[in-house]
Amino acid sequence: MDRPQGRILLVGFGPGHPEHLTFRAQAAITEAEVVVGYSTYIELVAHLLDGKEVIEKGMTEELDRCELALDMARNGRTVALISSGDVGVYGMAGPTFEVLHQAGWRPGAGDVEVEVIPGVTALSACAARVGAPLTHDFAAISLSDLLTPWGVIEKRLTAAAESDFVVALYNPKSGRRTRQIARAQEIFLKYRDPATPVALVKSAYREKEDVVLTTLADMLEFKIGMLTTVLIGNSRTYARDGLMVTPRGYENKYDLATGAVRPGEKPGRSLTSGLSPGVSSGSSSG
Amino acid sequence: MDRPQGRILLVGFGPGHPEHLTFRAQAAITEAEVVVGYSTYIELVAHLLDGKEVIEKGMTEELDRCELALDMARNGRTVALISSGDVGVYGMAGPTFEVLHQAGWRPGAGDVEVEVIPGVTALSACAARVGAPLTHDFAAISLSDLLTPWGVIEKRLTAAAESDFVVALYNPKSGRRTRQIARAQEIFLKYRDPATPVALVKSAYREKEDVVLTTLADMLEFKIGMLTTVLIGNSRTYARDGLMVTPRGYENKYDLATGAVRPGEKPGRSLTSGLSPGVSSGSSSG
Numbered sequence: 392m393d394r395p396q397g398r399i400l401l402v403g404f405g406p407g408h409p410e411h412l413t414f415r416a417q418a419a420i421t422e423a424e425v426v427v428g429y430s431t432y433i434e435l436v437a438h439l440l441d442g443k444e445v446i447e448k449g450m451t452e453e454l455d456r457c458e459l460a461l462d463m464a465r466n467g468r469t470v471a472l473i474s475s476g477d478v479g480v481y482g483m484a485g486p487t488f489e490v491l492h493q494a495g496w497r498p499g500a501g502d503v504e505v506e507v508i509p510g511v512t513a514l515s516a517c518a519a520r521v522g523a524p525l526t527h528d529f530a531a532i533s534l535s536d537l538l539t540p541w542g543v544i545e546k547r548l549t550a551a552a553e554s555d556f557v558v559a560l561y562n563p564k565s566g567r568r569t570r571q572i573a574r575a576q577e578i579f580l581k582y583r584d585p586a587t588p589v590a591l592v593k594s595a596y597r598e599k600e601d602v603v604l605t606t607l608a609d610m611l612e613f614k615i616g617m618l619t620t621v622l623i624g625n626s627r628t629y630a631r632d633g634l635m636v637t638p639r640g641y642e643n644k645y646d647l648a649t650g651a652v653r654p655g656e657k658p659g660r661s662l663t664s665g666l667s668p669g670v671s672s673g674s675s676s677g
Numbered sequence: 678m679d680r681p682q683g684r685i686l687l688v689g690f691g692p693g694h695p696e697h698l699t700f701r702a703q704a705a706i707t708e709a710e711v712v713v714g715y716s717t718y719i720e721l722v723a724h725l726l727d728g729k730e731v732i733e734k735g736m737t738e739e740l741d742r743c744e745l746a747l748d749m750a751r752n753g754r755t756v757a758l759i760s761s762g763d764v765g766v767y768g769m770a771g772p773t774f775e776v777l778h779q780a781g782w783r784p785g786a787g788d789v790e791v792e793v794i795p796g797v798t799a800l801s802a803c804a805a806r807v808g809a810p811l812t813h814d815f816a817a818i819s820l821s822d823l824l825t826p827w828g829v830i831e832k833r834l835t836a837a838a839e840s841d842f843v844v845a846l847y848n849p850k851s852g853r854r855t856r857q858i859a860r861a862q863e864i865f866l867k868y869r870d871p872a873t874p875v876a877l878v879k880s881a882y883r884e885k886e887d888v889v890l891t892t893l894a895d896m897l898e899f900k901i902g903m904l905t906t907v908l909i910g911n912s913r914t915y916a917r918d919g920l921m922v923t924p925r926g927y928e929n930k931y932d933l934a935t936g937a938v939r940p941g942e943k944p945g946r947s948l949t950s951g952l953s954p955g956v957s958s959g960s961s962s963g
Contacts, residue, residue, distance in 0.1 A: 401809075403801070405699065413797060414703075415696035454927060454936070476963030477801040477811075481925075484805075485812025488922045493933055498918050507805040511699060511795045513963030515689070515763040519770075519793040525763075526771025527825070528833050530816040530842060536947045538926030539813070543841065547814050550840035554833045556816060561963055568947070620963070632784050636774045639767075640824030641740060647779055650740070661822045661854070677762030677799030677847060677906070 397464030397503045400471040401487055403478035403510025407435040408596035411511050419508050423471035425463055427456050428483075432473050435597070453483065457490035464503040477512035481533055481561055514559040517592035517620040520602050522634030524590065524622050528556050534571040535562040541571075548575050552582040557628065557637055560621040572615055579607055579623060588630040590622040591615055604633055683750030683789045686757040687773055689764035689796025693721040694882035697797050705794050709757035711749055713742050714769075718759050721883070739769070743776035750789040763798035767819055767847055800845040803878035803906040806888050808920030810876065810908050814842055820857040821848040827857075834861050838868040843914065843923055846907040858901055865893055865909060874916040876908040877901055890919055 400419040405411040420426060420439045430447040433440070448456045460470045474482035484507050496502050518525045530551040536544060551558050558579075563572045579587070585608035593601040593616065603613045607623065615621065624630075628637040641647060644656045655663045686705040691697040706712060706725045716733040719726070734742045746756045760768035770793050782788050804811045816837040822830060837844050844865075849858045865873070871894035879887040879902065889899045893909065901907065910916075914923040927933060930942045941949045 406795075410701035410704070411699050411795065413691065413697050413699050417700075418696070453925075454931070454933075474963070477797070477804075479801055479804045479809050479811045480815075480963055481812060482963065484809035485923060485925045486927065488809050488920060489924055489927070489933070492917055492922070498920065507809065509692075509697065509797045509801040509805040511763070511797055512801055515765055515795040515798055518763075518765045519795040523765050523770035523774050523793065525765045526767060528816070528818045528830075529766075530814070530837070532814045537945070538929055538948070540929065540948050544814075547840045547842060550836035550842075551816070554836035555829065556833060556836075631778060634774060634784065636778070637771055638775055639739075639771045641772065641775070643824055643826065645740070647740075647775070659823070662824070662826050677760070677766055677768065 395467045396501070397467045398469045399460050399464045399487065399503055399505045400469065401478045401482075401484045401505065401507045402471050402473045403476055403482060403508060403512070404432070404436055404473055405476065405511035406513065406516035406596040407475050407594070409438065411516065411596055413508070413510060416508050416510055419506070420471050420473065422469055424468050425470045426473060427460055427470060428473040432475055435475065436473065453486050454490060457483070457487045460487065461491060461494055461496070461503065474510075475513070476516070477510045479507060479509060480512045480531065513561065513595070513620050514622075516595040517559070517590070517622060520592055520595050520600070521590040521604060521622065522636050524557055524588075524624060524628060524635045524637050526637045526639050527625060527627070529559060530556040531559045531561060533561040534564070534575060535568070536571065544571070545574070545578070548578045552579045555625045557625045558623045560623070562617065563619055563621050564615045565617045572621070573611060576607065576611060583607055583623075583626060587626070588624040588628050588635045590635050591619050592622065593619045595620070604630055604635060681753045682787070683753045684755045685746050685750045685773065685789055685791045686755065686794060687764045687768075687770045687791065688757050688759045688794045689762055689768060689798070690718070690722055690759055691762065691797035692799065692802035692882040693761050693880070695724065697802065697882055699794070699796060702794050702796055705792070706757050706759065708755055710754050711756045712759060713746055713756060714759040718761055721761065722759065739772050740776060743769070743773045746773065747777060747780055747782070747789065760796075761799070762802070763796045765793060765795060766798045766800075766817065799847065799881070799906050800908070802881040803845070803876070803908060806878055806881050806886070807876040807890060807908065808922050810843055810874075810910060810914060810921045810923050812923045812925050813911060813913070815845060816842040817845045817847060819847040820850070820861060821854070822857065830857070831860070831864070834864045838865045841911045843911045844909045846909070848903065849905055849907050850901045851903045858907070859897060862893065862897060869893055869909075869912060873912070874910040874914050874921045876921050877905050878908065879905045881906075890916055890921060
């Protein structure tokens with residue numbers, strides 16, 4: 392081949408504020424000759440697009456975008472497909488690999504090179520704006536039933552509500568799709584206190600950012616739209632002074648006022664309610 | 678007060694490679710006079726620490742670190758508490774707010790200022806190294822029962838397995854804590870095909886990165902440790918050429934070979950199995 396090898400860069404650019412972009416994501420957009428994304432996303436990285444070919448596409452044209460990117464990359468070009476948040480979380484990475492695989496693409500076979508560049512996902516960005524709601528196990532559920540049968544979504548909502556996950560709802564509502572969020576609230580109210588803290592975070596870190604801290608009972612009284620992420624606390628999450636915090640669980644082992652270890656517990660060991668006492672140690676963040 | 682106002686910066690520095698740090702996270706570490714974190718974390722950002730006071734702490738001293746940070750900030754200093762990944766996801770943000778609240782801290786009351794700086798979380802970084810496993814609803818579950826009763830963890834494992842979430846297991850195993858991951862596998866095998874793709878990602882983007890793509894049946898045959906994130910696919914996730922991809926669901930609506938819409942379905946509308954036909958539109962990434 393006399394053409395240079397083409398590349399597809401799958402870029403998550405984070406919440407949409409230039410400070411919360413990673414160095415690699417910025418470099419990748421800069422390296423690209425062609426940048427493909429929704430118009431909203433293109434606007435958010437407009438400052439990086441001088442001199443590039445820019446292809447804006449609508450919401451229902453995802454697969455077209457992936458195919459176009461592949462065509463251009465097979466012609467030797469470097470193409471960035473951009474998503475806000477993390478490109479792997481409900482983003483373009485999945486559909487792109489599906490299209491590549493359908494087209495017979497194989498990694499490292501002289502065909503197009505693909506790089507996935509992770510970003511700060513919407514749930515991390517939204518959580519940061521309200522304190523620390525994600526300090527314990529959490530689930531992300533999209534309420535969009537465009538491509539997922541509603542029965543599957545409802546089953547996941549029930550499972551997450553019942554087993555006390557902190558939950559981030561993506562795509563909670565749109566112009567025509569309004570009943571899903573009401574049904575989600577109903578499901579959670581079966582298993583959680585109506586006073587459970589709920590944060591509605593729209594456009595975190597962007598100009599039109601809007602943050603509402605409310606409760607499970609009252610959440611539908613506020614505006615929820617396409618750009619809102621809904622964070623629902625677990626049974627231990629508390630709200631205070633506009634912040635939402637999910638405890639890590641130190642109170643299970645320590646008296647927080649005195650720092651003393653509770654009777655029967657040992658630092659660095661499983662809780663006494665454990666799978667097999669005394670086989671535990673260590674945890675880390677991430 | 679004649680002292681400058683102190684600040685606590687809660688910084689998620691992402692997977693640990695300088696390119697996958699956000700601009701704000703780097704600036705925050707640079708602004709800090711004191712940087713507090715586990716020794717592993719301190720090493721990963723060592724290039725940013727010249728001339729700073731650095732306080733390394735062990736794994737079981739999290740609350741001490743938060744208290745120390747508050748003391749120093751109340752003395753007018755700028756203190757960064759750093760976590761790898763996202764500081765809000767099983768990170769230092771939660772325990773810090775707990776300690777602050779216990780100490781009577783209130784935001785905007787002339788007391789210490791707190792800023793949460795989100796980062797690329799471990800699940801995004803690990804997912805990026807194996808393709809696109811998180812394209813659909815997912816749950817994050819820590820297998821550490823140091824602070825969470827094992828019964829709660831097991832309930833969440835069962836719920837996530839049964840309702841077909843993609844699952845990221847954090848803290849799957851440590852020196853003394855080895856039975857939890859085996860029990861997790863047992864639970865998943867009740868609900869998912871033994872051939873379900875599983876990725877074991879250790880130290881994503883770091884020098885000692887190690888990625889294994891295996892299956893639910895075989896996952897325990899490989900090394901799993903404190904620094905491993907275990908990604909378990911959902912019922913649709915497939916593995917191909919060393920990549921793990923969870924489909925978005927286009928095949929529910931479209932014939933992927935021809936692009937034709939399936940009988941009874943409409944682009945931009947709920948699937949016919951929906952909550953109420955014809956009330957749907959729109960989804961976005963994140």
